[in-house]
Amino acid sequence: MKYLIIGTGGTGGCIGGYLASSGKDVAFIARGNHLKAIKENGLIVHSTLKGEINLENVKVFDGDQEFGKFDVIFLCVKGYSLNETISTIKKASHAKTIIIPILNALNAGEQLSEALPGITVLDGCIYVGGYISAPGEITQTIKIFRVVFGARENTKVDIDVLYKVQLDLEESGIDGIISDNIRCDIFKKISFTSAYAATGAYYDAAAGEFQKDGECRKMFILLLKELQKVAIALNIKLDTDFIDENLVILSGFSSDTTASMQKDIKTGKSSEKDELIFNIVNIAEKYGIGVPNYKKIANHFGYIKSSRMFIQRKELM
Missing domain, CATH: 1.10.1040.10 (N-(1-d-carboxylethyl)-l-norvaline Dehydrogenase; domain 2)
Known part of the structure; x- marks a missing residue:
């Protein structure tokens, strides 16, 4: 499974950092000084559960670059930036890509589905605390790390793919939960x-x-x-x-x-x-x-x- 993390802040940095630290194939979208630092020095996650995670040779891009296609895209931006990610998601998706939005918004999955016809959009939420403590560094602040995801009513998705995502999360030290009532x-x-x-x-x-x-x-x-x-x-x-x-x-x-x-x-x-x-x-x-x-x-x-x-x-x- 190839993962793309759009938004390498406290949420996306923790998800991608944990996945990458366990050997999963992960790429990141970042911007500004954070992007520059990760390109030059890698990504550091000060983890409450795994200690220091130091990732070298990180695959990190800005949203305008060419970066290939991915199987799973975690969208980890602020709600007010959702519109800006649409073109990046389209560029990074193939026919079977699934999108898991991790936003502080009640209808993010529904909004994305309307904007991305033909792409499978799930819904999700996260329990984690983290922030960019310096360019290229994420500090996790609490010991809870849980990602909940699932399909909305009338959304068709291959359940085996969800089980694979869940397994990858669990192997990376994240409590992954497939929800039967994501709303x-x-x-x-x-x-x-x-x-x-x-x-x-x-x-x-x-x-x-x-x-x-x-x-x-x-x-x-x-x-x-x-x-x-x-x-x-x-x-x-x-x-x-x-x-x-x-x-x-x-x-x-x-x-x-x-x-x-x-x-x-x-x-x-x-x-x-x-x-x-x-x-x-x-x-x-x-x-x-x-x-x-x-x-x-x-x-x-x-x-x-x-x-x-x-x-x-x-x-x-």
Whole structure:
């Protein structure tokens, strides 16, 4: 199996780094100083599970280069960059390629399917913490590393290919899970990321503040309760211990961990607040659901109804 990782940040760098470290055939798409450093010195992953991963002679490209065809493409970019990847995916795909989007967005797979007719697009989500700590270096921050992927309803895919991807992930030290209800699994993952990032950005707080009683932990739980109401409106059946599960995940973070959205907002970069905050408010308003805490945080960050997440599908077509 030939793997392409589009987006070599904390998520893509960890997935590709682990796969490559176990001898899998992996290539990366990166940009800027990160791309230059990987070309010159290789890729380093400071792993919480495998120690130091030092990869030399890494196959890394920018999206405009010629780089051949791949069997599996992990799309690991921010939601606001999804449109930019379409031409790269088309160029890198053959008739049997499968795309696994790992984005903080509820409908990424559906949007990509509309933009990529004839290419098999699955859906996926990830539980990992990581960031670019220096050009050519990825630092993993938590000991959970789980990739969940599967086909949406009415999407045909060779199950043997999924089992092969799962095996490659497992052999690389990643907990690979083939989901039989990927829509629910993505909502659960987005729920954690959304509530965590929104609370952290609003209070400018790291995980340690969530892990003890106080305003951050209280807000985190209130947002999760509002997400439970959104799930009911979307006909998504969550587990009864939904909140407890998220608190367990939170307990595995190092105390200084912050969400990438929070980092981006603080440094004035493009962020995923549309996907992780504003989109939740849009959905709630569409279904007449009260989400006062999400609304308060959204307003704090300049919420405008019908934000980028809702016009994105039109732009992709």
